Amino acid sequence: MISLGFFGHAPGAPRRTRAPALFGGALLVALLGGATEARAADSLAHRRSLYATPQHFALELRFSPYKPQIDDEPGLRGKPYQTTFGTMPRLLFGGELDWQALRIPHVGTLGPGLGVGYTNMSDTARLLRDGSLSGDDTSLDIWSLYTVAVLRVDVLWRDAGVPLVPYVKGGLGLGLWRASNTGGTAEVKTATGTVRGEGHTFGTHVAGGLALALDFLDPGASRSMDQTVGINNTYFYAEYYLSMLNGIGQTAPLRVGANSWTMGLTFEF
Amino acid sequence: MPRPRQLLSVFLLLGVVLAVLSFGGRARAQTVAISNKASLVRRASDGSVVTKRQVNPEAISYDDCFGNQTLEITYTASGFTANQSLQVWAGTQDCKPIAARSGTTQQCWRPYGNLPNAQAQTISIPVRNILTRRTDTNVGDYSKDATVCKDIALTTYSLFFMWVQGAGTEPIGTTDQVDLQVKTVGPASLSGLKVLPGNTRLIVTWDAVGEAGTVDQVGVRVYCDDKPTSKAPDTKQVVSCPDATAAGDADAEISDAGADACTTTTETVPNTGGSCGSSNLTPPSGSQSALPDAKYLCAETGGTGARVVVESYNGQPLTNDQTYAVAVAAVDSYGNVGTLVEPTCATPGLTSDFWQVYRDSGGQAGGCSTEAAPLGGLLSAFPLFVLVASLLRRRVRNRTR
Numbered sequence: 001m002i003s004l005g006f007f008g009h010a011p012g013a014p015r016r017t018r019a020p021a022l023f024g025g026a027l028l029v030a031l032l033g034g035a036t037e038a039r040a041a042d043s044l045a046h047r048r049s050l051y052a053t054p055q056h057f058a059l060e061l062r063f064s065p066y067k068p069q070i071d072d073e074p075g076l077r078g079k080p081y082q083t084t085f086g087t088m089p090r091l092l093f094g095g096e097l098d099w100q101a102l103r104i105p106h107v108g109t110l111g112p113g114l115g116v117g118y119t120n121m122s123d124t125a126r127l128l129r130d131g132s133l134s135g136d137d138t139s140l141d142i143w144s145l146y147t148v149a150v151l152r153v154d155v156l157w158r159d160a161g162v163p164l165v166p167y168v169k170g171g172l173g174l175g176l177w178r179a180s181n182t183g184g185t186a187e188v189k190t191a192t193g194t195v196r197g198e199g200h201t202f203g204t205h206v207a208g209g210l211a212l213a214l215d216f217l218d219p220g221a222s223r224s225m226d227q228t229v230g231i232n233n234t235y236f237y238a239e240y241y242l243s244m245l246n247g248i249g250q251t252a253p254l255r256v257g258a259n260s261w262t263m264g265l266t267f268e269f
Numbered sequence: 270m271p272r273p274r275q276l277l278s279v280f281l282l283l284g285v286v287l288a289v290l291s292f293g294g295r296a297r298a299q300t301v302a303i304s305n306k307a308s309l310v311r312r313a314s315d316g317s318v319v320t321k322r323q324v325n326p327e328a329i330s331y332d333d334c335f336g337n338q339t340l341e342i343t344y345t346a347s348g349f350t351a352n353q354s355l356q357v358w359a360g361t362q363d364c365k366p367i368a369a370r371s372g373t374t375q376q377c378w379r380p381y382g383n384l385p386n387a388q389a390q391t392i393s394i395p396v397r398n399i400l401t402r403r404t405d406t407n408v409g410d411y412s413k414d415a416t417v418c419k420d421i422a423l424t425t426y427s428l429f430f431m432w433v434q435g436a437g438t439e440p441i442g443t444t445d446q447v448d449l450q451v452k453t454v455g456p457a458s459l460s461g462l463k464v465l466p467g468n469t470r471l472i473v474t475w476d477a478v479g480e481a482g483t484v485d486q487v488g489v490r491v492y493c494d495d496k497p498t499s500k501a502p503d504t505k506q507v508v509s510c511p512d513a514t515a516a517g518d519a520d521a522e523i524s525d526a527g528a529d530a531c532t533t534t535t536e537t538v539p540n541t542g543g544s545c546g547s548s549n550l551t552p553p554s555g556s557q558s559a560l561p562d563a564k565y566l567c568a569e570t571g572g573t574g575a576r577v578v579v580e581s582y583n584g585q586p587l588t589n590d591q592t593y594a595v596a597v598a599a600v601d602s603y604g605n606v607g608t609l610v611e612p613t614c615a616t617p618g619l620t621s622d623f624w625q626v627y628r629d630s631g632g633q634a635g636g637c638s639t640e641a642a643p644l645g646g647l648l649s650a651f652p653l654f655v656l657v658a659s660l661l662r663r664r665v666r667n668r669t670r
Contacts, residue, residue, distance in 0.1 A: 073632060080627040101658030110661070112654030125620035127466060129590075134620045135465025135472030149654055171654070179624040179635075182467055182578060186624030188635075195635045197624035254627075254634035 051223060055232040055268050058113075058152070060096040064241075064262035065089035066119045068142060069255040084138060085121045089260070092119035092142075098150045100268070108153040113169065115205075117144040125181065136182045142256045144243060146173040146205035157233075163213035165235060173205035175245040175256040201245040201253040209239025211266055235266040299348040299432040299442025301355060306447045310341035312393065322604050324487060329426075330604040331453035334400055334418035339393040344430060346388055348442060355384040357392075357430050359399050364429040365440050379408040380428070399426055400451065423452040455607030456486050456599035464595045464615040468622060469587050470580045471615050473568070475597055477575040486573055488600040493567035493582045497594035497614050498546040508533050545614035547594035560598075560606050567595075592616045 067089040070081040094117025101111035122139035126132065148171030156162040179186040179197030186197035214234045215222035225231045240261045247253025309327065311319040314337040321327075346355055358364040360377035368374045380398035384390065395412035400421065403409055411417050428447045431440035461476030473491055478484045510531040550561050570577040579595070580587060587593065594612040601607070619625070624635070 070627070070632075073634075076630050076632060078630045080623065080630040080632060084621060084623040084626055099655065099658065101655070102662045111658045125467070125622050128619040128621060133465070134467050134618070136467035136470070136620045136622065138621070138623045140623055147654060179622075179627070181620075181622050181624070182472065183470060183580065186622055188625055188628040190628070195628065197635055199635055201634075252633035252635075254632070 051227060052232055053226055053230045053269075056100055058096075058098040058100060058109075058150075058266055058268045060098070060115070060237070060266045061264040062092075062094045062096060062115070062117060062262050063264050064092045064094075064117070064260050066092035066117075066142075066258050066260055068140075068258050073255050084125075085123055085140070090119050090121045092117045092144065092258075092260075092262075094118060094144065098152075100150075100152070106155050106159060108151060108155055108165070108167075110149070110151050113148050113150045113171075115144075115146045115148070118142070119144070138181050138186070139179070141178045141180070143176040144173065144245075144256075145176070146243070147171050148205055148207070152211075154233075157213050161216075163216040165211040165213060167209055167211065167237075169205070169207040169241075171205050173203045173243055173245055173257065175201040175203070175243075175254075177201070177254055177256045199254060201256055202248040202250060203243065203245035203257050204248070205241065205243050207239050207241035209237050209262075211235035211237035229269075231267050231269045233266075233268040235268075236263070237266050238263045299346070299353060301344055301346045301430045301432060301443060301445050303342060303344045303430060303445045303447055305341075305343045306445075309447070312339050312341065314338070322602075324602040325450065325604075328450040328452060328603050329396055329400070331418060331455070331606075332604050334396050334453060335415060337412055337415075338396045339412075340396065340399075341391055341393050342428070342447065343389070343391040344384075344445070346384075346386070346390070346432075349386050349432060351386070353386070353432055353434055353441065355386060355430065355432055357381045357384060357394070357428055359426060359428050361424055361426055364427070365431060365444060367439050375404045377429075378402060378404045382408045384430075394428070399428065399449065400453075418453060421451050421453045423450065425449070426451050450603075452601070452603045453605060455605035456484065456601045458608040459489065459597050459599055459610055462595075462597055462610050462613050464593075464613045466615045466617045467578075468620045468625075469589055469617050470578055471587065471593060471595060471617060472576070472578055473595055473597065474576045475610075478573055478599070484573070485601040485603075486599045487602050488569055488571045489574070489577070490566055490598050490600055490606055491568040491570075491577055491579055492550050492561050492565045492596050492598070492609065493579060494547040494549045494561075494565055494594040494612070495582060495588075495591060496547070496549065497592055497612065498548060545592075545594050545612055547596070547612045550594055550596045550609060550612050561596075561609070587617050589617045589619060 067087075068081065071079040094115060096113050096115035098113035099111045100109035103109050118141070120139060120141050122137055125134050125136040125138045127134045148169040150167060150169045152165055152167040154165045156164050177199060188195050188197070212235060214236055222234070225234070238261065240259075242259045243257040244259075245253070245257030246255055307327075311321065311333075313319050319338060349355065357380060358370055358377045359380045360369065362369060362376060364370055364377035369377045378401065380401070381392060381394050384392060395410070397411045397414060397417045398409075400419075401409070401411045401414075401417045403411070426449045428449070429444060430446065431444040432442045433439075434441055456478075459475045459478070461474070463474045465472045465474075471493075475489070478486055508531050549565055564583050567582045568577045568579045579593075582593065592614050593616070594614050596609045596612040598609045599607040628635070
């Protein structure tokens with residue numbers, strides 16, 4: 001509401017040419033405005049400390065466009081992934097559970113996290129002899145798993161009432177993948193035998209993001225949710241991650257990782 | 270010492286008792302009882318016991334007749350004399366009245382000759398004899414005649430076991446009967462057959478007939494033939510006239526004046542829909558329900574499903590670049606197969622399967638199963654993080670104390 005009001009009173013002429021800057025400024029002012037409002041409402045952080053239930057975990061619901069880096073494999077002729085599935089990213093959905101094991105005063109929380117995500121790409125295969133549509137489906141399933149150390153810097157929110165929580169993550173990743181078709185797991189016959197279209201790929205996982213504490217919108221509802229179901233904070237977040245599943249120690253990995261952004265909700269409890 | 274009058278009374282009483290006993294013995298009713306009517310044993314033409322269907326196991330289908338099955342019926346009898354005979358009559362109405370078994374009103378027939386006058390007996394009656402409906406006076410054996418397997422809508426056929434006196438009368442004593450549901454007509458022909466080629470497979474689809482239970486269909490059989498015949502090309506009549514404005518198809522209006530100058534030619538039109546012919550998938554003439562040879566059966570699906578993937582034919586995997594004719598027919602709960610639809614042809618071939626394209630592009634990955642994926646390697650990192658976090662936490666707590 002505050003941000004809308006801000007945009008409503010912004011100068012009209014320069015808005016076209018300086019729209020991005022204005023947007024960023026508006027968001028910042030809106031948030032600071034929210035913070036001001038929060039402070040004016042008798043120091044939200046201080047009041048929360050009086051009723052807040054213990055907080056040890058964070059649960060993320062994640063939604064992300066996903067396009068694996070299969071075509072980046074060295075030595076490939078052409079782009080087999082793009083040839084088959086096109087250029088449109090697919091939706092990866094998943095979750096992450098963090099244990100906020102350590103609270104660093106006036107900084108934030110630090111702890112391990114475990115995440116899992118799933119995506120699938122599928123299309124109708126074409127006949128090689130004439131390019132017409134066949135009756136076969138071809139698909140690729142990817143399970144993305146990772147374990148990371150998570151640092152959430154929530155000092156702004158807790159101590160200053162500014163509802164922004166930046167965070168970083170870093171750790172190891174594992175991709176489980178399976179290429180299949182109408183007949184089941186895909187197979188290719190080679191001179192040395194049959195190669196099945198399934199396997200795993202190791203890699204690293206790093207991410208950085210910014211979470212917006214939604215509690216400032218309605219402190220009363222936030223307090224009620226904390227006292228009734230134990231959820232201390234609810235965030236909307238946006239994150240950019242590098243899932244570099246390039247095959248640590250593997251000779252022939254399928255590069256199923258992706259560099260992409262994700263957004264969703266985080267619940268701290 | 271009994272007096273003569275008393276002796277006379279005793280003899281009279283004894284005589285009455287003997288008379289009653291004698292009369293009772295003569296009047297004892299002839300009985301017959303079928304002991305296995307709830308589950309008749311079925312045998313194939315080679316004598317082997319037939320495994321019954323899950324649904325409608327006691328009913329008779331076209332295949333049961335065409336396969337020349339026999340029904341084994343066990344009965345017990347009593348109270349008969351030498352001049353009485355036990356007969357079995359078949360019909361779709363009550364066969365006990367003599368009018369239903371003789372004369373111009375006869376509508377029942379005898380599927381089996383005179384039954385042995387034995388107290389317990391098992392007889393085998395050919396299904397074809399039950400379905401023959403021939404009302405010959407003499408019992409005929411039609412077990413070698415497959416033409417009696419005609420189309421019969423759902424009808425109850427009954428076998429009446431009855432005692433008759435001499436050549437044939439109203440039944441005497443008790444009778445017993447077995448009721449058999451007979452249905453030899455298969456479901457209606459399916460529509461919307463489509464056959465799409467895949468890599469060493471064919472994906473066959475057809476229009477679903479509705480939710481399960483709304484129609485009597487328990488499955489679909491798919492028949493394939495690797496020696497299809499090309500369908501004769503369609504033709505159309507084309508009328509050509511000197512005046513170009515009057516030229517057109519045969520059904521175009523042409524003025525009477527110019528009609529004499531027009532010529533009609535026949536042109537070939539390419540076939541559409543991939544239709545083709547197959548002499549092997551064409552049912553033999555003479556019966557609508559007749560099926561192709563079992564070796565052409567290449568896939569089956571249950572229920573009202575409308576899709577099946579054919580991956581083998583005659584026990585061998587399908588071959589790429591080999592054209593197959595495909596036809597489908599629905600199966601009802603009695604095991605009757607409906608009319609085959611007109612065959613459609615398709616040719617399997619290599620497809621742009623991702624894994625095939627990837628490997629053809631020089632990709633090297635693959636070959637190891639996800640089942641053996643070292644999840645533990647990843648998950649072991651998590652406890653490591655947990656351990657480090659716990660140690661740090663304890664240290665911080667100790668420091669704050």
